[in-house]
Amino acid sequence: MSTAIQNTLLIINDGPYGNERAYNALRLALNLVKRPETAVRIFLIGDGVACARRGQKTPDGFYNVERMLKSLARRGEVAV
Numbered sequence: 001m002s003t004a005i006q007n008t009l010l011i012i013n014d015g016p017y018g019n020e021r022a023y024n025a026l027r028l029a030l031n032l033v034k035r036p037e038t039a040v041r042i043f044l045i046g047d048g049v050a051c052a053r054r055g056q057k058t059p060d061g062f063y064n065v066e067r068m069l070k071s072l073a074r075r076g077e078v079a080v
Helices: 021-032 046-052 065-075
Strands: 006-012 038-044 077-079
Touching (some): 006 046, 046 065, 065 077
Parallel strands (some): 006 038
16 A cells, blocks of 8 residues: 655745744644655745855744754755
């Protein structure tokens, strides 16, 4: 019996800090990618492209979105 792959696309168009939208999208993606029957793709557009910026200075109280994105890129697909 074969298991159908569930394709998930998350579009991030908000910057990495200032609100939690990018963080929540990446947190969801990191949990979905753990499932073998799920393929995850992240599309960064507009201010969301800043999530992929190297060497980010993470504000106090925020998670490092760059590290989250790197971890996801190893297991999913990321397009800018």
